[in-house]
Amino acid sequence: MPLFPTERSVRTTPEGLLWEPSDRWVRGRKGEVTVVDSKHPVLVWEPDVPVPCYSFPREEVRTDLLQQARNPTPGRHTGSQIFYDLLAGGEVLENAAWTFPAADLAGHISFEWFWRRGSGLDHWYEEEEEIFIHPRDPHKRVDALPSSRHVRVEIDGTVVADTRRPVLLFETGLPTRYYLPREDVRLDLFEPTDHSTGCPYKGTAEYWTWRGEGEVPRNILWSYPDPLAPAAAVKGLLAFYNEAVDITLDGERLQRPRTPFSDTLTPSRTR
Template sequence: MTTHPAARALRATPEGLLWEPSERWVRGLRGDVTVVDSRHPVLVWEPRLPVPQYAFPREEVRTDLLRPARHPPADGHTGPAVFYDLVAGGDPRPNAAWTFPGEDLSGHIAFAWFGRTGTGLDHWYEEDEEIFVHPRDPYKRVDAMPSSRHVRVEIDGTVVADTRAPVLLFETSLPIRYYLPREDVRLDLFDPTDHSTRCPYKGTAREYWSWRGAGAVPPDIVWSYPDPLPAVAAIKGRLAFFNEVVDLTVDGERLPRPVTPFSADLRT
């Protein structure tokens, strides 16, 4: 049985889905074609996915741009979903949309936000703000707080950062991330890369660095948000390390390396 922390506030379906109405105005575009324009979206949590998805009333979706999927996946969502290919603004995008099983959400259609390249829509907006990766979870908090803790970062015994002016980023279900002033990080021990990532809560991390030294250290272990979202403006331009692969000492206490959803991708 699903044990989402907000389960008491959500509605449950016999198929194991949790859902609730959202009051946000949501739009989704393929190129310059508006495929979704909804003032009555529904947030849906599937048991196997850690983040929510939006589903939209059919009347707020350009269903004329959907065709029954030519090659629907055998699995991928809770229950026997019905998939659609999207035919708008260029080449068809397979399995870009689907319906959830059961009566509760039978009049709604969901769209891919992340996954295989070439699926889903190109741009999503909540009100007039573009959002990325997946809808924001209303039961998740992200707080960036300046601190005077003493933070030291080591890689294979080498001190690569030492500061008493970190910004601590607290994000529900993840370990604290320590965002450090650039002047307190030995960037001369790292090489910049062209890697970038997006986060619906923080924005786009456009700067990454990889360890230059020896040892079994995965690439892109340091990152920065040059222009973060306003809610976490305090991390702007600061550098953070993956706690999962470096040794962090905070106020004299060595922290254990956490196991997170990122751990599998950080293997060398």
Template sequence: MTTHPAHPAARSIRTTPEGLMWEPSERWVRGRKGDITVVDSRHPVLVWEPHLPVPQYAFPHDDVRTDLLRPAQTPPAGKHTGTRIFYDLDADGEVRANAAWTFPADDLAGHIAFEWFRRTDTGLDHWYEEEEEIFIHPRDPHKRVDALPSSRHVRVEIDGQVVADTHAPVLLFETSLPTRYYFPREDVSLDLFDATDHSTGCPYKGTAEYWSWRGGGDVPPNILWSYPDPLPAVAAIQGRVAFFNEAVDITLDGERLDRPDTPFSRMLRKGSRS
């Protein structure tokens, strides 16, 4: 009989000497390359690496099509915490380099982790938790995302110009990130922005479209976004638009908010220089 790191009833986050954190998950997870199911597991493990803010899955060997894995031809150095064993995926007439790996921790022996294709172009094409497709990375069970309609007064300025003003925002609270304020479109001066071809995906919210400020100055691109078809859990933000708090001036109920410093701050600074 196959054994697993912990019984679900004893679920708790464990820490390895290598600095990895992990816990077993009760979700049924599948990963596909084209029409081939490469992973089919009812006993996945969520793993957090010290340098990554989001979790990833690792799976028991018995739940993986290991016959499709080959020792990596050019394994990367230092890509995952302490990892030295990588595998290339050979499936459906295509080889994807370094698509899978094993963590060095004794606690995770007998498990294989995979890259997520839409983030790295090396892993699998589609991932599912139960019957729902999951994008970008696994959802963190210790993270909440709540979209709450509000009557608070929110105003946004760029270079001193008011570009949005509403008493009917939806406030999106996401663990470890600043509150995002989603405006009705009629309360935003969208004529001051140009739509771009930039898009991003989020496993909690869906796929976003973007606009850039057309007024010049030291304003990064893609500063305004919207989810035209959000996931059901945050349906209240559908079609609304939000700004990066990190790059605009927001006044909430008459109080000017400080611009937060987040991982997006660095991304925005880099974008403004490109």
């Protein structure tokens, strides 16, 4: 039965890949060189990878800038791929592109994103909007909702935040994040760092580290000073990693969640 235009068709390959055609116009650049200009991209999800990548028809890729990789990296992606080095802007970017072995994706090429891997194409656009880190997942939602719930945050028994005017950020696949007004956070107990991260849904975050005693991960506190539209309500507010602090919500102590971030939150020091 044919699908209606508003329905989505996610397909599975024998290799365990999920893929879905996209209607978005996608372009990828290395510096000033446009390497990809595609109106027929495909979103691909690899097993155990929580975010998708794009794969593009060869005819919409500057294949003249690709050469078979001199030092391929088998195992980085699903299946026995062919890897390519990219020659652009006077640079050779090793393993910047690859193909999946799936028959469904024959004739398609995928690329690394610089801000995710530290190599690959460094500017990506969906229509006329620049996007970062990885493609946005059409099956993922980000909702930032003002609330009057009572949120209290403790670190090693010290109350570091207490508010009844949080913004709750609900993001598919992650625990609820509690964004708090600065006036309701003991920011004097933290010091700013030069760490930053990017998110295709929220923007670029700045971070603070705990100044007190105890084994507390660095960069435990963050804020989006200029968030993207889906998260505009959290502008300038502060959030903690639920994975490493104690949060009490309306009088109920929440269990610390286990997430992909848990293993990266290693204690910084003990005083």
